[in-house]
Ligand SMILES: Cc1cc2nc3c(=O)[nH]c(=O)nc-3n(C[C@H](O)[C@H](O)[C@H](O)COP(=O)(O)OP(=O)(O)OC[C@H]3O[C@@H](n4cnc5c(N)ncnc54)[C@H](O)[C@@H]3O)c2cc1C
């Protein structure tokens with residue numbers, strides 16, 4: 060499996076002008092033996108441009124491996140998109156809005172009566188901002204602890220081992236490094252004819268800080284951001300309509316799970332307009348008018364909203380880096396091409412995270428960062444993109460790892476399916492939260508697990524038993540024969556595993 064992945068990653072790479080990675084490692088180990096880290100020169104062993112989950116983790120790991128390291132970050136706070144305007148603030152708001160929704164709609168069923176439940180939006184946003192502040196400062200602390208030099212400013216290449224930095228206090232400095240890692244992440248993908256003003260037409264960043272709950276919210280794109288942020292504002296009272304170009308929501312999800320997921324979101328009053336494209340957006344009046352038409356053409360409809368969220372994907376961010384100046388190759392989508400060691404076509408220049416091909420996820424960026432500096436230090440790094448879990452943090456959550464049933468069919472793989480509904484799980488029933496299922500896909504001949512998909516509250520935590528199993532090439536019988544504590548939601552995974560190779564007990 061690892062070899063197949065390696066071949067896939069190699070295919071991303073343009074073989075023209077490739078530096079021999081073996082030579083690169085030899086050059087590096089020679090440098091190490093000369094002990095350049097303590098030479099007293101101002102040259103770093105590793106310079107990282109970008110302090111997001113890819114960059115800051117790479118910087119800390121490099122320092123832990125004894126390499127003199129500097130990280131350059133332009134936003135004045137570490138943690139990148141994920142901590143500042145992504146994973147963390149969105150999960151804070153998902154949690155707060157879920158608590159409000161539960162208090163309003165579920166508590167009474169558990170015998171808890173509240174005279175009234177109100178939203179204090181400024182307090183909710185402040186709790187999110189405090190969580191972000193604490194975590195970003197925490198990374199600065201980790202930099203100090205690990206002796207990573209932190210330069211606050213915008214970096215651009217002068218040469219393959221020199222970065223000029225316009226510092227945020229108005230100064231300029233040049234940072235030199237034997238190995239430079241580009242970890243500049245991604246930015247929102249804009250749509251033609253739609254100008255994001257972060258007030259009425261917002262990206263995820265604006266949607267994390269709306270000053271009031273919009274009466275009507277239109278979301279463009281039924282991907283992770285659209286469904287998570289749509290859930291937040293829907294729970295707080297917005298009427299949410301999601302316009303999606305494709306025939307399905309989250310097109311990458313297992314089809315069977317996706318259908319149940321969509322039904323669940325519709326029960327929460329989220330409306331979907333699938334196979335629909337946005338033709339124009341007019342924000343000149345009080346609200347926003349959106350003209351849409353069927354994706355294949357046809358009659359146009361006008362929708363009205365107070366706020367429109369543009370969440371139709373993200374695009375690699377390399378603006379102002381001067382990559383062209385040093386000849387770093389990118390693909391048509393602007394993603395930096397790297398080989399299996401995260402090395403670009405330019406000797407000594409590497410790239411990781413959202414700015415290279417692969418899933419745009421924080422944990423994947425972190426794994427890239429660790430593996431990249433391990434290669435730089437002459438060790439072995441490893442990231443298998445086929446085994447990176449994905450989680451949509453709605454309620455219920457949807458989590459998956461490995462192949463979907465559609466992918467196995469397309470690849471002509473013979474497989475078995477084992478499923479178990481949370482309706483038959485005692486813990487889920489006890490807490491009155493029994494929506495969803497576990498679905499396991501295993502090789503028909505060998506029983507090796509190929510894919511696991513979970514829809515349930517906390518699926519994002521439950522999935523890790525499956526992630527571990529898939530990484531250790533476990534069979535469904537391996538999971539089924541492991542004693543699971545009772546009563547837990549995890550027992551549903553054991554029962555689904557039993558259903559895959561034999562029969563479950565509780566259904
Ligand atoms: C709303 C939202 C929610 C998300 N939720 C999740 C989630 O729950 N789970 C998950 O896994 N992923 C989530 N993601 C995706 C996740 O944020 C990204 O995959 C992750 O941040 C990528 O990390 P990175 O280090 O590659 O890039 P980034 O986090 O984008 O960091 C890059 C950093 O580089 C800096 N930079 C760029 N250019 C320069 C330059 N020239 N000089 C200096 N600094 C520069 C930027 O300021 C930025 O801080 C979410 C994204 C969004 C937008």
Ligand SMILES: NC(=O)c1ccc[n+]([C@@H]2O[C@H](COP(=O)([O-])OP(=O)(O)OC[C@H]3O[C@@H](n4cnc5c(N)ncnc54)[C@H](O)[C@@H]3O)[C@@H](O)[C@H]2O)c1
Pocket residue numbers: 250279280281282283284285287302303304305308309310335336337370371372373418419420449450451452
């Ligand atoms: N929980 C998480 O892990 C999480 C949360 C948020 C974001 N992210 C990451 O951030 C990235 C960006 O998220 P996203 O939701 O913007 O992208 P996405 O790629 O997940 O979804 C974008 C959706 O927009 C649709 N679309 C594209 N163009 C359109 C158009 N013109 N009109 C209507 N629909 C259109 C696509 O078909 C797709 O369904 C993703 O790669 C995701 O991995 C992850």
